[in-house]
Amino acid sequence: MDESSVQLGAGVVLQGRFELEESIGKGGMARVWRAVDRATGRRVAVKFLRMDTEEFQHLDLRERREAEREFRGRFRREAALLGQFVHPGITELIAQGMLGDLPYFVMRLVEGVTLHDFLKRQGALALPVALSCAVQVARALACAHAHLVVHRDLKPYNIMIAEDGTVVLLDFGIAKPLSGEATQYTRRGSTLGSGGYQAPEQILSRKVSTRSDIYSLGCVCYKMLTGRAPFISLEGSLRALQDLHLYAAPSPLRSRVAGVPAEVDDLVLRMLAKGQNERPDIDEVLAVLSPLTPSPGDPEPRPLTHPDLTLPFRRPGDGRPAERVRPPAKAVEEWLDRRMIERTCRTAREEIDEGDPGAAVGELAELAPRVRKEWGFRSALVRQVWNLAAEGLRIAGKCGAAAELYDGIAEDLVRGEGPKDRADRAVARLRAAECRLVDYDLGGALAVLADTEACAGELPPELAERVEAVRQELQLDVNERCDPPAGTS
Incomplete structure (x- = not known):
């Protein structure tokens, strides 16, 4: 039944309370009227289901029944949803009912x-x-x-x-x-x-x-x-x-x-x-x-x-x-933006590749404890943050802070016993020892060199080469500090 078959117009009173004044808009499935609420004196909006569109009238009987079911279902659902929401930015539901066979609901009027x-x-x-x-x-x-x-x-x-x-x-x-x-009120296609x-x-x-x-x-x-x-x-x-x-x-x-x-x-x-x-x-x-x-x-x-x-x-x-x-x-403080962290990692990588670690590396170093706390030790992104921060600080000469990060990688983030994890752990330990050589911790460096030599011998060739390359860097640093300068006795 469409609105032409019921007495819908100015002066009609719904529920003995809402008096229709004028139609103020219509869309594909509804018409909205301005009304006055006799109980409060305030103006409200009344939304009626609309089935008098030209598109609807040109449907055959089966399609019209399907469309009517869809429209009525959506209309009921809209009223139910408005009844749930309590927010000044959403019109609240005041009442609902039927005028003949035509459903309607009353809501706050926004002029x-x-x-x-x-x-x-x-x-x-x-x-x-x-x-x-x-x-x-x-x-x-x-x-x-x-x-x-x-x-x-x-x-x-x-x-x-x-x-x-x-x-x-x-x-x-x-x-x-x-x-x-939730029932679907959408026609196929x-x-x-x-x-x-x-x-x-x-x-x-x-x-x-x-x-x-x-x-x-x-x-x-x-x-x-x-x-x-x-x-x-x-x-x-x-x-x-x-x-x-x-x-x-x-x-x-x-x-x-x-x-x-x-x-x-x-x-x-x-x-x-x-x-x-x-x-x-x-x-x-x-x-x-x-x-x-x-x-x-x-x-x-x-x-x-x-x-x-x-x-x-x-x-x-x-x-x-x-x-x-x-x-x-x-x-x-509790929730980090993963995409922001990923962008900062990319920028830090660029800084490191250019040999000039800067703001992005410093930001990752500050965020390292937070990302570990929020995303856990298994997260690849957490490990990436810690590695980039440690590498950047080492290159920038901030060896104490870098050593702490490398220790965290070796002792906390890398926990597996597979070949890659063992290689990652060995590299982190070697880099931490390298950083501590600034304070002439030769004993610690020599111990790490000995431990990682055995590890490298048990790894697949490509991983062993990676560990051995870092071992050689540390060995050269140790040799420089052990050998007296030329011309001295």
């Missing part, structure tokens, strides 16, 4: 402008404005993701900016719960989401995760900061646009607009990674962006926009509290 219309009017946004919007959207997503729900249709049309600058994430109509045995903001896995109709929303948010952030989408099809076709999302690499933000911090550029590009596991999660997005939002008392942005998206951060007492969220120090 303002969509981000789509806001960007159409403003173009690229100043950094404080864009980040104020991005952080508010990310907080709402964090709430959904905490409930293991993927929005699946994040785009500027579904982001509403209220008059006080607060941002609300709308339309969970195609949201997908990841927990339990359909691709959910909006072109230009779909993650690659959505385009390919593959399994989605919360990081699918991260991709869409990355597209939104890119457009807010540069004034354009990350990908634009010159052909103007959806297929060509989807191919760009599947295969093309986005240009760095800083190649399109000045003033974007390196950490923001890096974050947004990682949000747009093709693989889900390559993207940051919502906590990392907030950890990077939240500290860059305006603080209470900061001046108005220039140019000033209306609505002013920075207002909830600059003057939080003027509207709903939206205090600046910073990651707790303890959380930052």
Whole structure:
């Protein structure tokens, strides 16, 4: 039954409480009305299921029944999800019911402008404005993701900016719960989401995760900061646009607009990674962006926009509290960013290869205890951090610190008894002894030389050659300190 077969119009009262005033929008599966709540005097939004679209009417009987089942299922699920969420950035559910055979639910009304219309009017946004919007959207997503729900249709049309600058994430109509045995309300062959903001896995109709929303948010952030989408099809076709999302690499933000911090550029590009596991999660997005939002008392942005998206951060007492969220120090201390560590390792390797260990090596040396504590001794990345830090410090002449790291590698990180582990352990012991020769620890060096000689003799040729090369370096250092300089008695 569609809405033409029921008495739906201005003046209709639902549940003796919600009086419809006017239709304020419609989409592919729903129509939204503004209403007044007689119990509170406040205006609310009432969302009705819609089955009067031209596409729906042209389906045959079997397809129409399947589509109706799908739409009703999604509609019920959206109401159920809104009933779970408690967050100022998501419209809360107030009531639900039936008007004849037409389901509806009542939610908080957000009056303002969509981000789509806001960007159409403003173009690229100043950094404080864009980040104020991005952080508010990310907080709402964090709430959904905490409930293991993927929005699946994040785009500027579904982001509403209220008059006080607060941002609300709308339309969970195609949201997908990841927990339990959620019923699928998707017809075979359909691709959910909006072109230009779909993650690659959505385009390919593959399994989605919360990081699918991260991709869409990355597209939104890119457009807010540069004034354009990350990908634009010159052909103007959806297929060509989807191919760009599947295969093309986005240009760095800083190649399109000045003033974007390196950490923001890096974050947004990682949000747009093709693989889900390559993207940051919502906590990392907030950890990077939240500290860059305006603080209470900061001046108005220039140019000033209306609505002013920075207002909830600059003057939080003027509207709903939206205090600046910073990651707790303890959380930052406990959780490391693996990709950041990998990048630092690559930079440290370059410093070492150039013979000029610097900041990256020093950073790895500081992080070495933390990565060991967080990821354990079995992690290849932990061993890489320790090896690069020790090698860099040794080359830089910081032998005491290097020796401690080499000891940690030999005594803690390398625990196996296979040929490679035995070779790694021998090399670490030799390097530690080499570092301690600075303090003329000849006895320790000679003992290590003797122990590793036997080890090298039991290893496969390629590993034995590696150990023997380091043994010869140490032996030469020992000889230099034992032999008196020429011309002396």
